[in-house]
Amino acid sequence: MTDTFQNNTITSFPDITKTEFKNINKLYLKVMLINFSLVFMLFLIGLIVLHQQVFTPEINAFIIAIYLLFLIVSGSILGYLLASFAKRKYAIREKDISYQEGLLVKRLTTVPFSRIQHVETDEKPISRIFGLSSLSVYTAGDSSDDLVIKGITKEEALQIKEFITTKINE
Amino acid sequence: MNNSFDFSNFSRQSPKGILVIYTNLIYKVIRVTWLLLFLILKDFSKVFSIVGNYIYLGLVVLLLLLLARAYLIYKNFQFKIADERFILKQGILKKTTTSIPFHRIQNINFKQNIIQQIIGVFEVSVETAGSKKTEIAIKALSLEKAEALKELISKNTQFNQHPTEKDETKPLIKIGIKELFKVSLTENHLQNLVLFLAIILGFFQQIEQIVSSLGDTALFDGFIEESTNALSASFFLVTVLLFFLTFIALMSSFVKIFLIHFNLTTYLKDDSFEINQGLFTKKTTILKKQKVQNITVSTNPLKRFIGIYFITFKQAVSGKVNVKKNKLIRIVGCKAEQVAIIKQRLFDATDVENEEKKYPDGYYKRRMFIWVFLFITILYSFLYLIFQQIEILYSTVFVFPFIIFLILKKVKKRFYKITETMLLLGSGLLETHHTYFEIFKVQNIKMKQTIFQKRSNVADLILQTASGKIKIPCIQFKDAIEIYNHTLYKVETSKTSWM
Incomplete structure (x- = not known):
């Protein structure tokens, strides 16, 4: 009995790779840039304070190199953020929700609706300016690694939340 | 009644x-x-x-x-x-x-x-x-x-109430003192030694803190200094120390096993296991079958030689997994046939065991070698910078073959077998662990692929369960996708309660 069952199903699994993934909202790139520049400014101010107040002359001899290194690191982080933005995609199928991201390390996560414990949408201050929300999905157990989709419009987030909630209660 | x-x-x-x-x-x-x-x-x-x-x-x-x-x-x-x-x-x-x-x-x-x-x-x-x-x-x-x-x-709590017609009073497993002795003798003594030393160290730190806050450290420091000088001076002392450590390691294994697992008896009930154990603190655990997320059957070379295994039951936990580590339910000293009975009570594992072993791609071995040797190189450079003695590098003669041996062991023990319903995962370094898991109990599934992995066309699979992660590293991308799709299909079509 198991044999026939096996033969039937193997060809007909829904394929995750053939699923159409949707890009997250373009506006979220702006949110990311604003967040990045805030952090960047903070570090820059910190570095300037260190330069003027704390560093000894011996260290200050290399100060140009230090600033340069800082700029290169920040620049590459920024470059990575920009380049990997297009890789942030999500998909909702009839029975599960998926999210993928990453340029150097590609991650794909899928959570079946039947295992979801609760859904949460929240708006961070900067996202709110652009009318964006993030959607978090929680399962039982060690839920540190569950799925979060950042940067979708508020209406869409609420719609998905509504959709999942009805699916959970089925 | x-x-x-x-x-x-x-x-x-x-x-x-x-x-x-x-x-x-x-x-x-x-x-x-x-x-x-x-x-x-x-x-x-x-x-x-x-x-x-x-x-x-x-x-x-x-x-x-x-x-x-x-x-x-x-x-x-x-x-x-x-x-x-x-x-x-x-x-x-x-x-x-x-x-x-x-x-x-x-x-x-x-x-x-x-x-x-x-x-x-x-x-x-x-x-x-x-x-x-x-x-x-x-x-x-x-x-x-x-x-x-x-x-x-x-x-x-029984969901399907079937009458108890079987005689359940006979225990499935009863570990006497002799068996417990065997179990203790074949424990991973090194691990127990480290555990013991950690406890002692914590204990001393506590004392030292108090003592130093009272400004009375001279005596303590003097004692330590004296003993370290003597240590480097005398080969004899080192030998004594080694014997002493071996003794401590053995003792800590014995104490640990006897304290926790003394008089271990396990009964099979209709929908649960009853496990009795403990020397000073007697403990009876009633474990519901349905609430078991996965089991791991483990052994090590010594234990395998005398034919005993230990079984670890994992249940759903909340928050960080390691918090509940002391709550792991473990049966030590099982014979092969007892393991088989327990497995059979929980799920049908024969199919998955008869499946052929699939090993990770060669990429897994390469990745391990690269990381470990990177780590060792950094470690040695630090040691050299600190001590400034080239003699340190001589130890590589022993360290390298040993590490290569360990890596090869670890790679060899990594395998997986998968069927329609079950996943069997092998892992371990010196010990061998076989984890049995029912696929429909997955909570979410994740696939990870670095650009290096992409070049070799492999990917890591991480199955998140209610009792923690299960990783299948570096398998062929095609297989990974297949397992991914199959797992989701299984989870989404299952109607059984999973926790």
């Missing part, structure tokens, strides 16, 4: 519970203040001459206060069972009511520490997946009442 007890109204625990709570409170106070007590006792005559009889008075007042507290805790502790729920009221000033539906209960524990054994009462605790702590712990119940409670809860 001894269900003559009425649990439907609020009732208190046995009055003997006051004694149990009282000793527990005293123990807690001593544990917090033992160093202070130690210091006072050391200079007892000096302190005594100053404060004199007040010490006794203070002690008496403290004991009386604790007694009053114990009584109040007892007085305010009430529990009942109603509507398939376990309801508990407690708290002296802050009143708490806890209510747990039976079907959420993961396991029921019966414990007896020495005092509880002397006065003949049981501690009953109930655990769910919800919180890190034990939700309900009733400190003192008489045997009859505890039995009645156990029966009531475990009967009510």
Whole structure:
């Protein structure tokens, strides 16, 4: 009995790779840039304070190199953020929700609706300016690694939340 | 049937519970203040001459206060069972009511520490997946009442009520002293030694902190310095130390195993396992089959030689997994046929065992080698920078072959077998672990691929379960996708309760 069952199903699994993934909202790139520049400014101010107040002359001899290194690191982080933005995609199928991201390390996560414990949408201050929300999905157990989709419009987030909630209660 | 007890109204625990709570409170106070007590006792005559009889008075007042507290805790502790729920009221000033539906209960524990054994009462605790702590712990119940409670809860939690026609009184596994001796002898002594040393180190740190805060470290430092000098001077001492460490390692294995697993007996029930063990603190765990997320059958070369295994049961946990590590339920010293019975009781594992082993791609071995050698290179450069002695590099002659051996061992033990319903995962370094997992219990699934992995066309799969992660590293991308799709299909079409 198991044999026939096996033969039937193997060809007909829904394929995750053939699923159409949707890009997250373009506006979220702006949110990311604003967040990045805030952090960047903070570090820059910190570095300037260190330069003027704390560093000894011996260290200050290399100060140009230090600033340069800082700029290169920040620049590459920024470059990575920009380049990997297009890789942030999500998909909702009839029975599960998926999210993928990453340029150097590609991650794909899928959570079946039947295992979801609760859904949460929240708006961070900067996202709110652009009318964006993030959607978090929680399962039982060690839920540190569950799925979060950042940067979708508020209406869409609420719609998905509504959709999942009805699916959970089925 | 001894269900003559009425649990439907609020009732208190046995009055003997006051004694149990009282000793527990005293123990807690001593544990917090033992160093202070130690210091006072050391200079007892000096302190005594100053404060004199007040010490006794203070002690008496403290004991009386604790007694009053114990009584109040007892007085305010009430529990009942109603509507398939376990309801508990407690708290002296802050009143708490806890209510747990039976079907959420993961396991029921019966414990007896020495005092509880002397006065003949049981501690009953109930655990769910919800919180890190034990939700309900009733400190003192008489045997009859505890039995009645156990029966009531475990009967009510049965979902498919089939009659108990089998004779369940014969234990499936009974580990006598001789077997326990074998188990201890074949333990991973090195691990136990490290564990023991960690405890000792923590202990010393605690002392050192107190001592140094009193500004009296000279003696302590002198002692350490002296012994290190002697150590480097004499080869003889090193040998003695080695023997001593071996002895300690053996002893810590024996103590650990005998304390926890003494008189281990396991019974099979209709829908649960009952595990009894413990030397000073006797503990009975009732483990519901349905709440078992996965099991791991482990052995090591020594244990395999005499044909014993240990089984670890994993249940759903909340929050970080390592918090509940001490709550892992483990049966040591099983024979192969007993392992087979337990497996067969939980799920049908024969198919998955007959499946052929699939190993990770060669990329896994390469990745491991690269990371480990990177780490070792950095370590050696640091050592060289610190000591400035080229002789350090001589040790690589021993270190490198050893590490290569370990990596090859680890790679060889990594495999997976997968069928329609089950996943069997092999892992381990010196020990061998086989994890059995039912695919429909997956919570979410993740695939990870770095650009290097992409070039070799492999990917990591991470199955998140209610009891933690299960990783299948570096398998062919095609296989990974297939497992991914298959797992999702299984989870989404299953109607069975998964936790």
